[in-house]
Amino acid sequence: MSTLHPSRAAVGGHHTITAAALLATYMQSVNISVPNAALPHIQATLSMANDEVGWVFSSYIAASAVSMSITQWLAARYGRRTIYQTALAIFALGLVLDTLATTSIQFVLARIVQGAASGPFAPLSLAILLEVTPAARHARMSLAWTVCSLLGISTGPAIGGWLAEYYGWPSIFYFSLPMVAFIFPTMRSLLSEKRAERSKPFDFFGLVTFSVGMIGLQMLLDRGERLEWFASTESWVEAGASVLGFYLFIVHVLTTREHFLRTVLFRDRNLILSTVISFALGFVLLPTLALTSPMLEELLNYPVDTTGYMTIPRGMALVGALVLTSLVPAQVDYRPFLLGGMALVVYANWLMLGYSPAMDWRPVVEAGFLQGAGLGMLLPTLARAAFGTLDTKLRPEGSALISLSRLYGSTIGIAVVQLFFYANTQAMHIALAKHLTPLRVAANTVGSIGKPGLAALNGMVTRQAATIAVIDQFEILMFAMLVVMPLVFFLRRPRPSG
Template sequence: MSTPADTGPDCAGSLRFAALLATYMQSANLPLPNAVLRHIQGSLSMSDDQAGWIFTAYLAASAITLPIAQWLAARYGLKRVYQISLAVFALGLLLATVATTPLEFVGARLLQGAASGVLAPLSMAIAMDTLPLQRRVKFGATWTAIVLFGIVSGPGIGGLIAEHFDWRTIFYSSIPLTAYIFLVITLLLERKKPGPAPGFDFFGFATFTLGLIGLQMLLDRGPRLDWFASREICIEALASALGLYLFGVHVLTSKVHFLSKALLRDRNFVLSSLMFFALGFVLLSTMALTSPMLDEILGYPPDTTGALTIPRGVGLVGAFLLMGRVPERFDRRLFVAGGVAWVIYANWLMLGYSPLMDAWPVAVAGAIQGAGLGILMPALSKTAFSTLDPALRVEGTGLFNLARVYGSTLGVAIVQWWFFNNTQAMHTALAGNLTAYREASRSLTSAPTQVLAGLNEMITGQAAFIGVIGQFKILLMVMLVVSPLVLFLRKPVATN
């Protein structure tokens, strides 16, 4: 039974607020555990390589459900799908609070991510329906700013809560918000009878998903299972190769498929999507590295670790909003180049991090990187769609956002893998150099166990810090590799 919607402005405003709150909540929950990884790992006996699953599980599940959200809404009804997604999200939150093993916690994050991939586009659809046509054109920037604000403020909120309460409280805090959104949607959103299900390329979607999820599992599990010495890794590699091969053949031989060929013929769209992939790679990976560095290696408390993400958030959201005021006559390619340069400079500053530094280098580098990303994101969006056929913009928007999501999930997996390997190699190298000091090394053989444990902990900390710096080099290289693409962009067509 449905509840008719009140068409008055109060109802529209309440629905829009609930939809934007859901948008913020699902984006903030992605990095929410970032500032309290040490506490989560200690409680669940989670290894360092498993800690990366906290983010990749959420991102990968979101990337799977994001492309089919609109189809689900058209097939089963927007209200019903949205309510189920909220219920699944709340279930994931509850399961995270009662998890006692890494597998249980990762399973809870998978549920949260799967619901998030549906909530994000449908929240935007609900909010857009509450606005008059003339205001919908510029609303996309507001929605994106809220998504970004959620991503950059999540660690700060998580750290502040965890400093005064148990880490599980960070998930409890989202349950009342979920209940409020569910209540508003139930009472105010009209239940429309689902129409005929639109066409959807399930084969293309399935093979594309199989290829990327196989690659994701390969990168996540490889370091722990000694790569291709493991049968599991061989199966995941085979699944990834098979999925991507079948998807490639499907794209080349089928007239209608998951990704329209027309999108791939627009040079600006393709190049901008590649750069947007790199942007996602850098944004979440930096956060996944910085917070553990501060929390686990340098020993900062969770509230300080979370607070040090604020400069990046202020720079990102502030630059993004300022870009919305730039007149159309200015060539957006200049801003793309400027944004890339700012991000490269910020990543270069991160190479100078030291175990002896205070908080200022982290705050400054974060603010500069945030400003660069805040300039780059809207400039890339404008460039990507300015030359694209308007009939392809809906499909293009989905693919463009998917590029950022997959950039983030693969980026986190790659940096975690490299960190795991690099830390082990540096630990071996540093420990091996102790033999050069022969008298000191002889004395260690008779040293108390506590002394040896302390020495090993110090070496591990040094190796881990060197490993983190190595990760920042990867992020710098990613931006350097895509930076020449700016030269091949066509001048965007000015639009009103």
């Protein structure tokens, strides 16, 4: 790497550039979940169908995952400061486009722009933080970077709910503009430009085929129910694109030497098992939020700001458990902590199976707190498991693989729970409504039932069916973690380290 001018960060801006990099990490993650509690307002304004809600999250995450994969190549070729500033400018454009959207399609496209621009923030911010920090403090700085990322996801619903309730839902995106206004000039004035003398060729074919496979699968899961699956030409096209994309990617991996994720990574057992577990962790992390907020707002009639506040204990437990687990000495076997974290997540999801329309806020807060504690234990322990046996030269690529698996786990998880939620709601509505025969209704009512009464009765049935369907999705999330628990016993013991 060649430096175009001396690092001005080292002269006097160390603390400022550290704050900017951490703030960018927070901004990237908070925008994943900030629309969560505000969804009723967004749906009402944009006439967004229920089965389109998942795209509010998955479009941002999927676009971020794709751009994150190519960040290091872009930074090496065009310069990290150039890429960072370009990403910030496009991200600000995406924020403005979010607020200007008048249809659900426009809003999703704006979220794609915003997500694609956010992809470089996390990897470049971490690289900058490690560069301006002495080697002895790298572990502490990496922990701070992780905490900022999780704080963003955890505080997003509370911030979004409060802003949407009192200032309108566009304000949840204006919230990030002052952060962009601070980060952009800071990076421009303090960050030294670096690019490689000779940038390595990037495996665009591998990235494109893998992305086509994932996006085709995502769209099939998101839109299949509405289009009656393979009765629609679109579903066939999406399924065909997914199969072709994954087929070409597998053939490409087996027949070429260099890939955007090197094959040598897949020879490390701990890394592969940790990647699978990380996928399951992502499958639980965001889909729980995607289910809980609509349940509280639409079925239990909580205001959107209160819904956001009820996610705070989960976030506090997640960050607190992560920090405490990170303090465990490296010589201690990490596998009991993995099992403990998984057990907490499973138990929390089991408690969610007891949700009912008659409950108050306490069961939601209790289950969320326990799930957050379990996820907080898993995140640092998974990193130790993944990198404990991996060559240090491969750690940047291994970290990218773990991050991608968690991101794609979240997008697929959101698609799966949304799919089964609406399918189960319809099935339960039919099952409950078939018992409402004229004789049964007449036996419990006085006088005849008019259209308003029938509409109210149908609303009650729909409400009960949706409640049962939501609870069923928490069961899916519970089993997703149960399935990967046995993998812990196949992890190698950590190497002794100095």
